[in-house]
Amino acid sequence: MNSDELAAAYARLHGYGPEFGGDEEGNHGLTNHGPMAVEVMVRRRLDIGVQGWLDRYVHRLAELPDVGEPIQPDGWSAALGQARRLPDWTVYFQRELSERSWQDVLTEWWPRLLPGIVAGSTHGVIRVGHAVRTLRATPAAPVHPMLDELAHGLAFWTARYRALTGVVTPTGSLTPQQAVTAVHRLDSQRGFIAHRLDRLERSPGWTASLRLLQPAASTEEVPARLETLVDSAARAYLGLGHAAPVLLVHAATAPNAVLHVLPALPTELWQRSLTAAWAATAAIIATYAPTQSAPEAEIRARLPELSREDALCRAAEHGDEHVLKFTDTAVESYDRTGDPVFLATTSLAGELIDRP
Incomplete structure (x- = not known):
């Protein structure tokens, strides 16, 4: 895998939110598949110019909204499933992944999020899955954009959490x-x-x-x-x-x-x-x-x-x-x-x- 190429693609995509379109509350929009698609392109070494593909793709995306109120470690459950807190969740997971191993963060949050596996039409778990594949394939210490992609994936899943009864x-x-x-x-x-x-x-x-x-x-x-x-x-x-x-x-x-x-x-x-x-x-x-x-x-x-x-x-x-x-x-x-x-x-x- 060309880690540098993937890291550059992730860095470019992280200025955008995980969804675009939808109503005034952001509901019923479309999912930003860019990070998942480029992971496939790079890992499979497909004959696609990644940056050229992104040039055509990113014009439809929405910028990541501004951060609001920080998520507190002891108050996370109150913000679960609140789509408007997406930027706050992103910052929360970026901080978590800077202070602990990604495996520890994943292990803590995976059982919390599994009941909401349909979040974002299942794109929450799918984006996390692609991010984890990248991290598992990185033999050395993962570079910042790789960890950042896991943070964005977990934040999307958490903000769009919807338990399936x-x-x-x-x-x-x-x-x-x-x-x-x-x-x-x-x-x-x-x-x-x-x-x-x-x-x-x-x-x-x-x-x-x-x-x-x-x-x-x-x-x-x-x-x-x-x-x-x-x-x-x-x-x-x-x-x-x-x-x-x-x-x-x-x-x-x-x-x-x-x-x-x-x-x-x-x-x-x-x-x-x-x-x-x-x-x-x-x-x-x-x-x-x-x-x-x-x-x-x-x-x-x-x-x-x-x-x-x-x-x-x-x-x-x-x-x-x-x-x-x-x-x-x-x-x-x-x-x-x-x-x-x-x-x-x-x-x-x-x-x-x-x-x-």
């Missing part, structure tokens, strides 16, 4: 692939994601859907179960993606973020991380996926056969941040399984999602 530990017998298919869909899939989640929590099938997944039998099995969950969600995109091409990529990328954070966490946090990751995937499937999958065999038959290198090159040529992130995740699934269906899903995402 009805979440239970899985107790069922279904494999991840079977459980993804069996998730109960909302009768009314309309409106912003916040409104859909409100209806989901009142849906009689929500908690029942979460119970369906077979739990990991031991802590040691959690990483493998998470891998299979990511693979199942990525594979399901082939038949479901047409319904909501952008939102449904997060059914795979959110648990993939959790997967890559696991090695930095104490093992006693792994089981609850799996429960939260499954809840995030199930929530997106329930609120955006159609009840009936499109004919996957027909879709796959019309898509070109790709190598993993082809898939990454096509994502780079496409240039959309969602296509980049989803391709990164799907190629990992291909590397684990050797199943070319995952490469086909990247081709479909490139078709369904508009080029920038």
Whole structure:
């Protein structure tokens, strides 16, 4: 990984907030995917000029607002989920990461934030996941922009925190692939994601859907179960993606973020991380996926056969941040399984999602 290139990209992006657009309160806006996308570009060594990509991207972003009242260490819970405190949370985590190891800060805040894993349409956990991948890949002491990116990710997740009620530990017998298919869909899939989640929590099938997944039998099995969950969600995109091409990529990328954070966490946090990751995937499937999958065999038959290198090159040529992130995740699934269906899903995402 070219750490200098990534550090320069992070430094440029940190003058902007994690969301843009939306109403006068900042609700229902779009997410700034810049830091997550450039992490993929640099780590994968894609044939993209990072600064040129940013030149085209940053014009749509909103500047990070001014700091208000400092977050006090003993009063953090009162500011949890307050979007207007985002700049204050950013300063708070920057200070924390300057005084303690990033692993200690992450370990303290991860269990606090997991119940709100859907925060910012799951982009809070995804941004943290990309930041942690960068820090884990940095053998020497991490440079300031790398730590700063984790601070921005944690601040976004914290400021947009929204607990998802009805979440239970899985107790069922279904494999991840079977459980993804069996998730109960909302009768009314309309409106912003916040409104859909409100209806989901009142849906009689929500908690029942979460119970369906077979739990990991031991802590040691959690990483493998998470891998299979990511693979199942990525594979399901082939038949479901047409319904909501952008939102449904997060059914795979959110648990993939959790997967890559696991090695930095104490093992006693792994089981609850799996429960939260499954809840995030199930929530997106329930609120955006159609009840009936499109004919996957027909879709796959019309898509070109790709190598993993082809898939990454096509994502780079496409240039959309969602296509980049989803391709990164799907190629990992291909590397684990050797199943070319995952490469086909990247081709479909490139078709369904508009080029920038």
